[in-house]
Amino acid sequence: MAPSDPRQTKFVLDESRIPRAWYNIAADLPVPQSPPLHPGTRQPLGPDDLAPLFPMALIGQEVSAEREIEIPEPVRDAYRLFRPSPLFRAHRLETVLDTPAHIYYKYEGGSPAGSHKPNTAIPQAFYNKEAGVKRLATETGAGQWGSALAFAGALFDLEVKVYMVRASYDQKPYRRVLMETYGAEVVASPSLTTNYGRAVLAETPDSPGSLGMAISEAVEDAATRDDTKYALGSVLNHVLLHQTVIGQEAIEQMGMAGESPDIVIGCTGGGSNFAGLTFPFLGRNFREGAKHRIIAVEPEAAPSLTRGVYAYDFGDTGKMAPIVKMHTLGSDFIPEPIHAGGLRYHGMSPLVSLLKEHDFIEARSVHQRSTFEAGVQFARAEGILPAPEPTHAIRAAIDEALLAKEAGEAKVILFNLCGHGHFDLSSYERYLDGSLEDYEYPIEKVAAALAGLPQI
């Protein structure tokens, strides 16, 4: 039913509407998943192979085929600090674009860490605590995941060690202070505290780092200490699973608005905020024959879904993490230091990759400057300053709204505004003073990295 006031702007749910279960898309997939492989033996991974890195509860979720997985009460209780998140109708952006399209966005930037990442940091901290773990090691790109895990570590009384990609460590010093305020220990990656980091620095002393390198350092840290496990902020099935609270709430809120989205859009770094919003809608496509168009948006400088190959590859640069089937630019590929640090990754979640490979979702890539242009246009109309990552989704939402205008169609567009940009003002400053870089697709670097794919 449409709202009685056509200007209604926020669609807000009561705390009692926080979902009680996560939605597991594995139950509805029309095509089988390819098993992850051991980086050494290259045989399918068993639960015991993952046990040094993750607690059993999360390993179970990684391979589960149950459609619904109950959210433990302490996790739901922590979710109350920021969930349900609001859904907005972008009336003012629609006016500026003079489009007949209806544009909606789900806003995840109101969480304490400023992004969707606490949706999975909290359950990961909870299950590790329950398993008796004392310390978590992780990587962070833009600092969003590190902030979220540091926050969750504070809630559940766990030590947190964060390997922060050097390029972001230098660009975003205040993210480090936020993590330290929550009690985490932060080092720039590559660092001198792991064998892998020392080896990289010996060869490339001024390495800007990458998510792939930082993952290798955190995995080495966790694998070599008994009291420590590893936590990943994206890519893995259990991470995407935890994010589905976003889409479940959005389905209910779109119902309050009396609409159903024709197009659902998310930016993709490792795929988790995209999956969180879109998988519950995709589940409707699979189970009920709904026809939501689903679009993943990625940077031209790291376009794994649109330009990568679908193949088995290492999740990290040091080749210590499991080998998974995904869209990849090669694990040796180090993206340019784009400002959307969360999208600087050579690979993509295996689930998102599988869905793209079988055309259940679409993907497109966009240039850095055009994403900031969209972000500034959005901020001037709607007020919220988006993080550089969701400006990719905003670019696509605006482009679709302009296409709808050309066609004279009142399309309903929903996108995920997965984080705010308050720590990214130096990036906006570069855009505003005209010095923001624009990177082309690095075809030769990718070709070189793809030559190093494992032969499987």
Ligand SMILES: *Cc1c(COP(=O)(O)O)cnc(C)c1O
């Ligand atoms: C981490 C992050 C991303 C990229 O990760 P996904 O798993 O693709 O969501 C995008 N946006 C923000 C705000 C992030 O913090």
